[in-house]
Amino acid sequence: MKKTVLEVKNLFKSYDGKRNVLENISLEFKEGELVSVIGSSGAGKSTFLRCLNKMITPSSGDILFNDESLMKAGKKDIKKIRAKIGMIFQHYNIVKQLTTIENVLHGKLGQMSSLKGLLGLYTESDKKEAFELLKELGLKGHEYKKCGNLSGGQKQRVGIARALIQNPNLILCDEPIASLDPQSAKVIMDILKDITEKKGITCIANLHQVDVAMKYSDRVIGLKNGKILFNGPPSKLTKEIIHEIYGAKNGELIVDETDSLDTSNKVVA
Known part of the structure; x- marks a missing residue:
């Protein structure tokens, strides 16, 4: 059950x-x-x-x-x-000026101290997981693109990756x-x-x-x-x-x- x-x-x-x-x-x-x-x-x-x-x-x-x-x-x-608890929004709720990989890593902020989050001190394990999720969701090669330049479907997949990285x-x-x-x-x-x-x-x-x-x-x-x-x-x-x-x-x-x-x-x- x-x-x-x-x-x-x-x-x-x-x-x-x-x-x-x-x-x-x-x-x-x-x-x-x-x-x-x-x-x-x-x-x-x-x-x-x-x-x-x-x-x-x-x-x-x-x-x-x-x-x-x-x-x-x-x-x-x-x-x-x-x-x-991950959250996926209608209008993506991503930071357009940041890269795809940066937006995905934002999913880890809830598990970090405020100082580490502010400084963007992600672990190598976090970064590896973010790259793997983007590959899994068909976004390999888009890791360093600004999210504002992605299509709507790609932006939503970034949002899904950001939710998934929270485990x-x-x-x-x-x-x-x-x-x-x-x-x-x-x-x-x-x-x-x-x-x-x-x-x-x-x-x-x-x-x-x-x-x-x-x-x-x-x-x-x-x-x-x-x-x-x-x-x-x-x-x-x-x-x-x-x-x-x-x-x-x-x-x-x-x-x-x-x-x-x-x-x-x-x-x-």
């Missing part, structure tokens, strides 16, 4: 003390599981994801990461916990393919699937594209108005449930206008 990496208990979040953005969310996430979170804009997906590493502090409830409570953790403990147990992905063309998006989703299957790392990804969530996920969570409307395997996600998650107008599904992935061939982004 697979280990529970993350457990969310009765999670509530309100920004104004009146309306709940998240309401009574209780979920478990297993080791090596790829879970997609779907829902329309304003459903609470980004708030939910950012609560999981306490980038946003929940109003109530608890989050247990490797059996350790984020809600009870102090600043030093939170830093240690976050060091084992995380969990990776949170906030719309990781929303800014990419369909072919580049397919490459990123293939990589995320590979990470969960071969490295045993749990990935939780907010996605707008329902078809992508159904193709790649072990499990799909559907949010509507901050509540769980669906939690189960893609095979159980019917058209009727999708309509309920997103709402319907004149019998047509209302979903964000995004391209489906081109699955005809594998192209390097």
Whole structure:
């Protein structure tokens, strides 16, 4: 039986003390599981994801990461916990003026003292690992290129390498393919699937594209108005449930206008 990496208990979040953005969310996430979170804009997906590493502090409830409570953790403990939780962003969150290798090594900052991090005193082992990750992700030869000169798909792979160098147990992905063309998006989703299957790392990804969530996920969570409307395997996600998650107008599904992935061939982004 697979280990529970993350457990969310009765999670509530309100920004104004009146309306709940998240309401009574209780979920478990297993080791090596790829879970997609779907829902329309304003459903609470980004708030939910950012609560999981306490980038946003929940109003109530608890989050247990490797059996350790984020809600009870102090600043030093939170830093240690976050060091084992990677984060991948829609707009990459990289430093464009720095090189690819420098951006990847930034993933080690959470495991270093402030002084060493400020001076960039990475070990030879850290540097070797960064080079190996870039090679693994198809970025060999781009190590010393400025990240601002890379394509969108390449930037996102730098973001993935930066997350992986943390040696995380969990990776949170906030719309990781929303800014990419369909072919580049397919490459990123293939990589995320590979990470969960071969490295045993749990990935939780907010996605707008329902078809992508159904193709790649072990499990799909559907949010509507901050509540769980669906939690189960893609095979159980019917058209009727999708309509309920997103709402319907004149019998047509209302979903964000995004391209489906081109699955005809594998192209390097």
